[in-house]
Amino acid sequence: xxxxxxxxxxxxxxxxxxxxxxxxxxxxxxxxxxxxxxxxxxxxxxxxxxxxxxxxxxxxxxxxxxxxxxxxxxxxxxxxxxxxxxxxxxxxxxxxxxxxxxxxxxxxxxxxxxxxxxxxxxxxxxxxxxxxxxxxxxxxxxxxxxxxxxxxxxxxxxxxxxxxxxxxxxxxxxxxxxxxxxxxxxxxxxxxxxxxx
Amino acid sequence: xxxxxxxxxxxxxxxxxxxxxxxxxxxxxxxxxxxxxxxxxxxxxxxxxxxxxxxxxxxxxxxxxxxxxxxxxxxxxxxxxxxxxxxxxxxxxxxxxxxxxxxxxxxxxxxxxxxxxxxxxxxxxxxxxxxxxxxxxxxxxxxxxxxxxxxxxxxxxxxxxxxxxxxxxxxxxxxxxxxxxxxxxxxxxxxxxxxxx
Numbered sequence: 001x002x003x004x005x006x007x008x009x010x011x012x013x014x015x016x017x018x019x020x021x022x023x024x025x026x027x028x029x030x031x032x033x034x035x036x037x038x039x040x041x042x043x044x045x046x047x048x049x050x051x052x053x054x055x056x057x058x059x060x061x062x063x064x065x066x067x068x069x070x071x072x073x074x075x076x077x078x079x080x081x082x083x084x085x086x087x088x089x090x091x092x093x094x095x096x097x098x099x100x101x102x103x104x105x106x107x108x109x110x111x112x113x114x115x116x117x118x119x120x121x122x123x124x125x126x127x128x129x130x131x132x133x134x135x136x137x138x139x140x141x142x143x144x145x146x147x148x149x150x151x152x153x154x155x156x157x158x159x160x161x162x163x164x165x166x167x168x169x170x171x172x173x174x175x176x177x178x179x180x181x182x183x184x185x186x187x188x189x190x191x192x193x194x195x196x197x
Numbered sequence: 198x199x200x201x202x203x204x205x206x207x208x209x210x211x212x213x214x215x216x217x218x219x220x221x222x223x224x225x226x227x228x229x230x231x232x233x234x235x236x237x238x239x240x241x242x243x244x245x246x247x248x249x250x251x252x253x254x255x256x257x258x259x260x261x262x263x264x265x266x267x268x269x270x271x272x273x274x275x276x277x278x279x280x281x282x283x284x285x286x287x288x289x290x291x292x293x294x295x296x297x298x299x300x301x302x303x304x305x306x307x308x309x310x311x312x313x314x315x316x317x318x319x320x321x322x323x324x325x326x327x328x329x330x331x332x333x334x335x336x337x338x339x340x341x342x343x344x345x346x347x348x349x350x351x352x353x354x355x356x357x358x359x360x361x362x363x364x365x366x367x368x369x370x371x372x373x374x375x376x377x378x379x380x381x382x383x384x385x386x387x388x389x390x391x392x393x394x
Contacts, residue, residue: 021217196199
């Protein structure tokens with residue numbers, strides 16, 4: 001079987017690691033990751049945010065690396081059937097892109113066709129904007145997102161910051177500190193096998 | 198065969214992606230990565246740098262995420278034989294840690310025992326500080342490092358920013374934009390096989 005094709009939903013100020021680590025790790029093992037942002041075309045730059053934990057009650061934000069979008073948004077919207085899974089990266093992108101009807105339609109496609117849905121940190125904010133996606137599901141996210149997970153009919157799982165949670169084919173995690181475990185579980189759901197020789 | 202154990206050499210202001218993407222991607226597929234910094238212990242934080250390309254003649258630098266060192270430096274120095282490979286991350290760490298005799302001794306160990314050596318961006322600055330490591334080797338690095346690669350008897354390979362170069366078991370790349378290809382080639386050298394089901 002060939003490698004898989006994953007759609008990553010981002011916005012401006014999406015968390016940089018949740019874009020770059022995920023994309024580069026997935027591409028390193030042969031998968032394709034299309035990273036899209038509403039109204040951006042392949043080759044356009046977006047600014048990203050760097051969310052870190054420096055002893056305050058919540059995260060700090062600095063400017064992250066610029067990211068070069070690699071797929072034109074309208075092309076992904078026109079043909080979501082080409083993707084095997086969707087990944088909602090966190091940071092400050094999810095909060096605003098989730099009100100975009102085209103983003104909602106994309107998420108609905110993966111929900112209705114029962115394809116894997118991956119979410120990290122604030123990424124769950126995108127999922128709760130589409131009726132039914134989170135309902136009855138157990139999902140991890142940044143702790144601050146717990147109230148909206150509950151409102152959407154989901155169960156919030158309070159994971160350690162380095163673990164990932166799997167409910168069926170939905171994989172979730174609290175934030176970028178969990179990316180190794182999160183990617184490992186996504187790979188399992190995608191059917192990727194690793195052997196060490 | 199079990200997964201491999203990789204030693205990552207960093208300093209303060211090592212480039213954040215060259216730490217995090219590498220470590221998390223390698224851990225996602227089952228390898229162990231010990232990240233060390235001179236005189237730092239497991240649990241200590243280091244500041245990292247975010248090197249980006251924003252239209253200037255060379256990169257910009259901002260503060261990156263804080264990184265939690267996961268292995269005490271003195272323990273790695275005492276027992277380098279436990280590692281299967283060494284990885285020199287770039288950014289501004291290499292420039293100063295390479296004058297540390299203990300870093301030089303670590304690099305010498307991997308060179309003399311003919312274990313794989315991985316280097317990205319400014320990482321090559323560490324390798325050129327140890328006689329013989331680069332001599333006769335073809336190696337990629339940030340373009341600004343070309344003169345020192347030549348002085349050390351190596352051949353500088355001017356790669357595209359998204360490619361990686363393999364010379365025997367030495368894998369090299371120009372910078373973090375190449376991490377997907379770089380990690381892919383490191384996995385091959387380590388004997389990691391990927392199958393998609």
